[in-house]
Amino acid sequence: MVTIVASHNVTPNEPTPNDPLWLSDSDQIGNLRHVSCFYVYKAKHDKNALERLMKSLSKILVHYYPVAGRLRLTESGRMELNCNAKGVTLVEAETTNTFADYGDFSPSLFTEELVPKVDYTQPIEDIPLMLIQLTTFDGGEGLAIGTLTSHPLADATSMMPFVNNWGKLTRGEELEPNEIPFLDRTLLKLPPQHSSPSVKLPEWKPVQQAQEQEQRKRSAALFKLSAKQVERLKEKANDKASSEGVRPFSRFEAIAAHIWRCASKARTSAESSNHPTLVRFSVDIRKRLNPPLPQNYFGNALAKTVTPKCNEGEIISNPLSYATQKIREAVYMVTDEYIRSQLSVILGQEQLDSIRAFFMGQGHLLNVPYAGNHNILLTSWLGMPIYEADFGWGKPMHYGLASAFQEDRAAILPSSDGDGVAVTMFFQTVLMQLFKTLFYEEL
Structure with a gap:
């Protein structure tokens, strides 16, 4: 069982640009919700873990300031990213479970407890683009960091460096120039083209068939x-x-x-x-x-x-x-x-x-x-x-x-x-x- 201890809102520790960020078609197709992943660490009890994570998160958000923003709808019906620095949700949790209770950590109702929950019934303008949960295991056996990331915000190729760079700042190191993200998405604002017969979009139609519940x-x-x-x-x-x-x-x-x-x-x-x-x-x-x-x-x-x-x-x-x-x-x-x-x-x-x-x-x-x-x-x-x-x-x-x-x-x-x-x-x-x-x- 996982118990939520506290929830914190973390914002960039410096002023950041607040111009709206244009989102490409690649940002707007497919999954509009959040992707849930988690890391598990064998670590001794670290009473200062939360404080260090919050401090470094507020620092990394200066470079990755769109992560602290919110989605909104334009008049044309497209999404854009409002860089309003509303922040990232960081949840503090603890569990009475041990590593053994999770087996090989295959996705299940138990592993879902290691990531935060998001309420999609609230206005989308109020939903954080990223939510993070720090969970301490029973007896100080280890820690888990669960992440919920809005898919329109970024793909995995973008989010892996975000987490890795966040870790680097948490360790007290600084980012190299080549580790700073490139945020201008207008590179994908491609001129209109017509599909030629040789370039067809993938067909992906489920075969509808009756199935028993099992x-x-x-x-x-x-x-x-x-x-x-x-x-x-x-x-x-x-x-x-x-x-x-x-x-x-x-x-x-x-x-x-x-x-x-x-x-x-x-x-x-x-x-x-x-x-x-x-x-x-x-x-x-x-x-x-x-x-x-x-x-x-x-x-x-x-x-x-x-x-x-x-x-x-x-x-x-x-x-x-x-x-x-x-x-x-x-x-x-x-x-x-x-x-x-x-x-x-x-x-x-x-x-x-x-x-x-x-x-x-x-x-x-x-x-x-x-x-x-x-x-x-x-x-x-x-x-x-x-x-x-x-x-x-x-x-x-x-x-x-x-x-x-x-x-x-x-x-x-x-x-x-x-x-x-x-x-x-x-x-x-x-x-x-x-x-x-x-x-x-x-x-």
Whole structure:
């Protein structure tokens, strides 16, 4: 059980610019709510932790002042960021639980207690863009820092440096010039373009089908792959690549294909293999645009992509390289032309209506996934400096998503030991054990 001790509002410790910040189309598509993640530290009792965190947070917000602002709606129906320095919410909490009570820290109702709560029924202008919770475990066993971050504010590529730099200031160090965020999002104010026949936006339509209540239930599980297991997967995926003159598949492509194939096999144990299946994921466009965006660009710089059409029978009956190639085709689709085409047409009436609904206090009704399709939504944070979030207690022993999703979804992250990969899988509860068996059996 987690008990809230106190809640604090932290603002920048110096005056900051208050001009409204233009948000790109990439900021306004998709999830309009907050993303919940948490770090766990093995740390002795630190009675000054809260005070040091608040002091350094007020300092980092001077550089990242949009984080202390609020969203608001313009007359055109778009969102913009009001840089009013209203602040970030920092919650102080304690729990009677120990690390053992959380097992491997897979997303669950228990891990959700380690992040703050946000009330979407209040006016959006009053909702903090970031909420943070410091939780002390029973007996001084350790600490957890849970974060809730508004997705329109920034993507994970932007927020990882924010947390890492916050940790650096907490340790008493100063930021280097290259660690200061680039805040001008008008670089993504691209001129209107018309989609050519070769540049089509991804199709992502759930297959509506009746499902029993048990089939709709989803749960989460954590799967760890050692570096040797990752290499074995890459070898399987690349079995024919060299002989056919194909560039070797990456670990992301191989792991994503493996997840897709195991999910397809698990589903077809209960149903037919004729169901269409797709994998959708977002690609960082910072280096894919011409000219490229600054690497320290702060905001959302993502383009959605999706694998070519196929059915689960094809994924299962063919070798791993078949699914891997489809993942690659989705990655290769994201060119400069594709990005410009997608961003110039994607913010249509449907999305503007969703934004308006959000501002009318109906945010809690938005982005509710339908669990009745055979698709997979994939997130990859491979290569991100997740474990550099050191607040003076050393590197975190765990980092992960806090909340469960009611759709088939996977998140691929580096493992805490730096040796391999950790996959968080959200899947049908009745099929999760079979998925686990297939996942490791294939290795």
